Amino acid sequence: MPPSVDPSVSVTLAEIARIAGVGRAAVSNWRRRHDSFPAPVGGTDTSPQFALSQVEEWLRRQGKLDEVGSRERLWPEFEALGDRDTMGRAIAAAGARLAREEAGHAAGPPDTDVAEGLPYDTRLSEAQRSLVERAVGLARKHGARETFDFLLGRWLDTHVRQIGVTPRPLAALMAEVAELSRDGEAGDVGTVLDPACGTGGLLLAAARQWAGKVDAHPSGVPLKLLGQDVDPTQAALAAVRILLAGHSPKSETAGEVDARTGNTPRLDGHSPGRETAWEVDVRAGNTLRADPHPDVRADVVLCNPPFNERDWGYEELATDARWTYGLPPRTEPELAWTQHALSRLAPGGTAVLLLPPGVASRRAGRRIRAGLLRSGMLRAVVALPPGSAPPHSVALHLWVLRAPAGGGTDAGAGVLLVDAAEIQPEPSGGTQRAGRAAIDWSLLHRRVVSAIQVIQVGDEVGNRSAHHAVVPVIDLLDEEVDLTPARHVPKRAASANLGLRRSWNRFGTLLHELRDLTATLSALELSGDEPAGQGTVTVGDLLRAGALTMRAGQQPADGAVRTGDAPDDAVPLLTITDVLAGGRPSGWLPASEASAGETAGTLTVTVPEEVVVVGAYRAFGAWVDTDAPTVLGSQLSALRVDPTLLDPWFLAGCLRAPANARQAGTHASTSSRIDVRRLQVLRLPLEEQRRYGEAFRRLTAFERSLREARTIGGELVDGLTDGLAAGTMPRDWS
Template identity: 85%
Template sequence: MPPSADPTVSVTLAEIARIAGVGRAAVSNWRRRHDSFPAPVGGTDTSPQFALSQVEEWLRRQGKLDEVGSRERLWPEFEALGDRDAMGRAIAVAGARLARLTDKEAGPDDSAGWLPGGTDLSDAQRSLVERAVGLAKKHGARDTFDFLLGRWLDTHVRQINVTPSPLAALMAEVAELSRGGEAGDVGTVLDPACGTGGLLLAAARQWAGTADVPASGAPLRLLGQDVDATQAALAAVRLLLAGRSPERESAWGVDVRAGNTLRADPHPDVRADVVLCNPPFNERDWGYEELATDARWTYGLPPRTEPELAWTQHALSRLAPGGTAVLLLPPGVASRRAGRRVRAGLLRSGVLRAVVALPPGSAPPHSVALHLWVLRAPAEGGTDAGAGVLLVDAADVQQEPSGGTQRAGRAAIDWPLLHRRVVSAVQELRTIQTTQTGQAPQTAQTTPAAPAGNADGDRPADHAVVPVIDLLDEEVDLTPARHVPKKATSANLGLRRSWNRFGTLLHELRDLTATLSALELSGEEPAGQGTVTVGDLLRAGALTMRAGQQPADGVVRTGDAPDDAVRVLTVADVLAGGRSSGWLTAPDASAGENAGGLTLTAPGEVVVVGAHRAFGAWVETDAPTVLGSQLYALRADPALLDPWFLAGCLRAPANARQAGTHASTSSRIDVRRLQVLRLPLDEQRRYGEAFRRLTAFERSLREAGTIGGKLVDGLTDGIAAGRLPGNRP
């Protein structure tokens, strides 16, 4: 029998479901059906907490729990440690022990003495380490560590900056293309702000193959450092486990240290072939005063307000001659006035090779369109000015809406397309540098034709190789969008797509117009028809209504979302056009619903907005959706009410006027007072079909207006640029 859980550890209904391997609804049913189910020991009525030891004992008596250890049962005990660093340190030490399971039995705790920050643990932490090692014998060392690390990152997602794996892979490939050498030439990769090691892991996959493919030649050296000792320890273990297997000791060497990179670099003598880095943003206390005379500031003293330029020069100082660095930086670094002198120094020396504008959502902070800076250290014997600076504007590379709309909360980045565009632009720069024989730097105003079979959307991003002299003006602004004009071919392609979609919408509108205009509305209301309020329908059982609720702080996430993410819809989102800015993981959404703290819609339900300024009603076709406050989900009895008929009646402007409270400037709608026609079910369906067509007409009309505005703007730009046929000298 596995060790008993700590009696002080508590779990939620969602965690009980994961432990038992069932859905959240099943746990709620057990709680209602079995009087012997453990009583809550804390939490609230809507989100109760239960003692893990009591839950395990109950599940075991019911035959719903394996006697063999479970990772899901272990994680709540890690969470019970409370402190982020205490949890992370225990996971790191467990991982260091697990690394030895790939080739032999785990050794004593001092086998992890190489970890950054040491291995001093409390008794509770040591107990969890032992249990994790025991579980790994069933689940595997790497899988067990990855599980614990993933849960730790999810728990502290707002405190830890993680580079998404697609972006990390792109940065590694851009570094390889910018070097111009062979993959085997890379012997050392450094990340001076490595966090949990995502960029170094991408480097390992780029230059040493995956963990399942042995590296050829000398092992790659992965060097990292981070001011956060816990993250440094986790990175070290993560990289070590990823490179080990029973067949070999390691596919690459790992040396990750804890330390303040700018103030006291743990790797002062390293000269790496490649530096990959996602440095901390807007770090004001980076050591401006004490580092004013530092030898690393070859290209100018970084201003106090420009810590990113300090990281840029640090990366250059740690490169071997001809080495390449790729950094992820906020867009302001390219244009802020305070940093123009350093930017000019980087340009004059020829070390700045490219600036790539990424689309918003590529990495935290997700609301900002971050930049990639590509730098190359001078080769031995002098400067290497190259062919100019490649500026790539890929900020618009996002997933195309499907059917004119894009599901809110879903991943907005089309990573394969972004990868193709950026890589194609970097490859073109490499070609220019290779073939150039003394000519002046040239602007790349055209791009290679897409290979046969590629969609038009596979064309390279708009980019240009801009001569350094053109950038050395008063501002030294390196923002790609300021220097890369939209190409005529790109503009024409966009216009052609817009015209095609606009034509389709006009065709839909013509069909709907013919149908709707044929409806003859009578001049008088039919006698004896009457209405009934939503309140009356609720009391009669023809309807059920659930009010939306504000999710708990820290639960809603933004940016890239997995395919099974559940969007969160608020009144503000409705006012903004219906696109949600937040989402929940599927487990969090289900757990919140089962606990009574969230309202999730189901297909066919009618959603009503109770705020006067955003009043509306529609049939839910994109379920599930988490509803925020002032939104309501109405579920109709299909034997009594047609949902399209119900939604059409409820959304009538006259209904909102008579049901509004008008108590303040933020008037609300009393949903119970909204009125619905009294009609037989067959007649409701006839009315519902008319409402459905009216909704489609409204949607097409709005999209046509949006696309029409884009067409006007695009044509205005093209005509103003003198691109009308026959207008050439």
């Protein structure tokens, strides 16, 4: 008998599709074909929600519920627990239970596991204990690590705005950079520390990098993975995540999860097939104010510290011994994290930190940057492309620091500056939506690793390539002490050519598209005479006749809009500012919040084939929303047509006519508002509307291709101008 499901838990059509292991279209077909399909219990017409218990019962009766959706059936119940921390604690509790079972210990009651195995003490409610039991039971069939990773991944996707995660390719790159940059042999890494570990991504990368090499460590001790985070929930999740990653299904022996040094989890896991072993010590605590690992001296420090954290302890830490190179200004918390990382390095150790680009150039931090240069501690600065990690709109930097093996200084050596910021995804056509950029991780890895190897072979001052330069320290110790790589790595033809080739390829594709559209549109012979009997009708008239409905856009509540990294089901927000800036949504809302706002009437969310109209003269436009759903801000409206009376492409084409906007404007100026109800539409039969609509659709495609071609053409002109001005004209060109 399957365990009962809380009747208050609801799911969307997309979640039903995942549970059943089918596409969303299949679920829509089930709704149409089967009268017995459960009725919605909430949501909206465009995004209905259904009771999970009823859905499971129906799927089971229809024979459509199999093992594919087992974990998917579990997630809505975790999500229904409420806030972020409650969900996270329940997932961590399930992970702790699984870690104990993987280690060969009796499970024990859920509350006991939480108290003994995690960096905090809590008690679970009856509903949470039941859910943990179900998760553990499911994991026994589908794998402990796989089940936990699934739940953790969904939790991170749900709370992507509040929790920044270092992408796995970047975490792996940081670990490899640390290995290439340090003194000593690769196998002698005994301790790795992450003082702001979050959910443990960098520590997992360290385990992958060094766990197989610990047999070469002279002390013979296992690799130690040490972490801490100010957020107890994230610290707990990191602990059990790394514990579970240390177990292999083929393990012959395994250690224990205990309360060493308080209530901290530990694992000594051995997998004979790959000779791995590590210990885990993750603690909750404020690293800068009260470091949970004050006596640690690590071989490697990997860290993605919090950005722009003004309340980091400036007053109470003014005399702290860690500030060897000066008290970090209140506005420079990243330099506090940098000096903290150095203070926790053993002689010969290496630290790799992910920092915002302003740390390399802000005037307030120049004295500390100069101190790091003079001491030889700062070995490299790598500029990454935008989109490498949150915040995705910023080209972040990697700072590589190394403590000399002798414990002294290494003054006089050069500093490696690597500029990989221009690595960009392939240009693409169509509407760009809010979300993360696609990074060419393979190219980024090759470029950074090949440059970092310069340090490994001897810091040849003056060494330069198309993408990096080893700059003498004395050249950097000027009035600004600006360490931004782009200021010191000259652009070379080789580095520019890759971007130019991509742009030329996309430009050529656009020219083909424009040529085809030109052939079609140029065949339109516009008559100078208005056809007899053809009149116009206003949007207001169509509204009164029931041919369409109109909804005005609304501004979301303060704090509701997210920016940067977006999950797959995020709903973009389009505002009048975005339209003025080119039409790309700059923010987004979680699907659940967009649906709830639409249900409450506080948000306007489009559906496919709705016509969006901008009600401001300076940005006037109308188009068919083919990328729905989209949340519309103020001064935008959504028009939904009755398809038996109106064609949406025809309506959008008529509405967007410049003469139409002038006629419907409230007064003749750029600040004029457009009265959408006064906009006029041709009065034509539906079949004739469709002919006009197809012409309008092709005209819209022509406009988009032309706009993108103009943008890429401008980039080509700028890039070629820079290259030619640098004297890179090939000899065989004429």
